[in-house]
Amino acid sequence: MNLSAILASAGEWLRGEGPHHRIVISSRVRLARNLRNRPFPGWAKKAERNSILELVRARVEELPEMQEAFAENLQELSALDRQVLVERHLISREHAAKGAGSAVVVNRRQTLSIMINEEDHLRMQSIRSGLQLKQAFKLVDKVDTALENKLDFAFDPRLGYLTACPTNVGTGMRASAMLHLPGLVLSELINQVIQAVSKIGLAVRGLYGEGTEAMGNLFQISNQTTLGEKEDEIISRLSKVIETIIEKEHDARQMLLQKKPATLFDQIGRAYGILTYAHAMPSKEALNLLSIIKLGMDLGVFPEDHRLAIDALFIETQPAHLQKASQQKLNAEERDYLRAQIVRERLKLFPKPDISKLAGESGNYPATGPSNDE
Amino acid sequence: MQKVNLCDACSKEKGVQDPTGFALADLLLGLGATDEIEKGAPGQKCPVCGFSQADFKKTGRLGCSACYVTFAESLSSLLKAMHKGTEHVGKIPERAQRAMALNNRMRALTENLRKAVADENYETAASLRDQIRQIESELANPQ
Numbered sequence: 001m002n003l004s005a006i007l008a009s010a011g012e013w014l015r016g017e018g019p020h021h022r023i024v025i026s027s028r029v030r031l032a033r034n035l036r037n038r039p040f041p042g043w044a045k046k047a048e049r050n051s052i053l054e055l056v057r058a059r060v061e062e063l064p065e066m067q068e069a070f071a072e073n074l075q076e077l078s079a080l081d082r083q084v085l086v087e088r089h090l091i092s093r094e095h096a097a098k099g100a101g102s103a104v105v106v107n108r109r110q111t112l113s114i115m116i117n118e119e120d121h122l123r124m125q126s127i128r129s130g131l132q133l134k135q136a137f138k139l140v141d142k143v144d145t146a147l148e149n150k151l152d153f154a155f156d157p158r159l160g161y162l163t164a165c166p167t168n169v170g171t172g173m174r175a176s177a178m179l180h181l182p183g184l185v186l187s188e189l190i191n192q193v194i195q196a197v198s199k200i201g202l203a204v205r206g207l208y209g210e211g212t213e214a215m216g217n218l219f220q221i222s223n224q225t226t227l228g229e230k231e232d233e234i235i236s237r238l239s240k241v242i243e244t245i246i247e248k249e250h251d252a253r254q255m256l257l258q259k260k261p262a263t264l265f266d267q268i269g270r271a272y273g274i275l276t277y278a279h280a281m282p283s284k285e286a287l288n289l290l291s292i293i294k295l296g297m298d299l300g301v302f303p304e305d306h307r308l309a310i311d312a313l314f315i316e317t318q319p320a321h322l323q324k325a326s327q328q329k330l331n332a333e334e335r336d337y338l339r340a341q342i343v344r345e346r347l348k349l350f351p352k353p354d355i356s357k358l359a360g361e362s363g364n365y366p367a368t369g370p371s372n373d374e
Numbered sequence: 375m376q377k378v379n380l381c382d383a384c385s386k387e388k389g390v391q392d393p394t395g396f397a398l399a400d401l402l403l404g405l406g407a408t409d410e411i412e413k414g415a416p417g418q419k420c421p422v423c424g425f426s427q428a429d430f431k432k433t434g435r436l437g438c439s440a441c442y443v444t445f446a447e448s449l450s451s452l453l454k455a456m457h458k459g460t461e462h463v464g465k466i467p468e469r470a471q472r473a474m475a476l477n478n479r480m481r482a483l484t485e486n487l488r489k490a491v492a493d494e495n496y497e498t499a500a501s502l503r504d505q506i507r508q509i510e511s512e513l514a515n516p517q
Contacts, residue, residue, distance in 0.1 A: 034438075034439055035439075036439050037422050037438060037439055037440050038438060038439075039423045039425075039437055039438045040435065040436065040437060040438055042433065042435050043423060043425060043429075043435070043436075043437040043438065119435065141465070144465075145467075145468070148467040148468065148469060149468065149469070152469070153467055153469075154438075154439030155466070155467050155469075155470045156439075156442060156462070157462070157466075157470065157474055158461055158462060159442060159453075159461075159462055160462025160464060160465075161462075161465075162439040162442050164435045164436055165434065165435050165436075166436065166449060166452055166453055166456060167456055169442070169453065169457075170457065170462045170464060171462070171464040171465065173464075201458065225456065225457045225458045226457065227453060227456075227457035227458065227459055227460065227461070227462060228457050228458040228459015228460060228461060228462075228463060229458050229459065229463065229464070230463050230464045231464045231465060
């Protein structure tokens, strides 16, 4: 399977069908694994890295989950293609910066991606739509079990799985969810939430993980520690916190509707106006405005059958996707024009915001109760 | 509309702590944890991969899985500061489960062997010795 075949389909998580999918964009679980007594990728010499890559890639491609997979060594991919994979969250930014001696293998459904020789010999991740951390873990755990019978993973009975960075030792697991929290941002409660979350040993990050900015009101929440807690305990603790944040987000939206309906409608109207008529649109602005349109959709201001068009624009307006679609390398200014053009065309058939529908979420929101995450 | 910039400085200001990567190495450097490492074993190198403590200080990453043994003493305070616990309680690979079971059995047999020899019960001792050899070969050739 080649890259364009992968890109042609949106991937399970982009279709947005999982539980709580309006607020939880995606759930991801990644496991870090290494081969015993072989130098970690950052310390290995080129020849050693290549020999590890060859060994691991063959075993990975044998997996039943990886039949009809997209598999490629990173040096075979252009900088643009790598960036596209980053924007799809199929590889990390760090992995995209790697050259010879590293590879990526992605399954057909784009629910499983395995990075070889990122910071660790193996970084296996499963990504699902909505709040589905348990399901994501189940898949990646199954793949890990299949691989551990073919590869001698570095494991210590006391410290668990041994990783290049001591922060990952133990389970080697990082579970995270991408949340869309415009209500908490608009009502200026987000910092409280971020502080509370970091106090209980969870991390909050921006759109592309570590060290990235929060754009489009999108936040990644993940576990920080990996030693001294079981995988399923980490996941259920994280899921509970996320469910609480979902409730807080719903509450914040209700408060905005009751206390500041004019401000809310003004935001939605402005976002609609700018997206519909602008001719130059930086990607950050696009994300922030699309986020407000998405909020408007959740609140009933736009009809539900246009939701996919908006969700798709979140990814399609990202710099690499834009250039990939136009099949040319564009500078930042050219990208801003093209982005504005694409957004305008998409929104041509988009209905105007209907304020009379701004009636709250109760009608179309079954999601404040306990999660059906099973 | 309010923006939330989660760059390094801002996130610290907002009380967000990120223990991964360099941010953590910096944080712990401040607390002197990596100095601990130096004190623990100055100039020591990993016999498997040749990694030294200076390399760890520079990169915040280790050289290979054996580094966890080489620098065990000094890493323990670092791990304690980083994590919820000090011992792994999660998944154990089947391979390691088998090895752990064999090691336990080996310990029991060795103890029995010692007793048998002390009691001059040589027939039992011979049988125990054979069982131990069998386990040794299984441990040497997993699967």
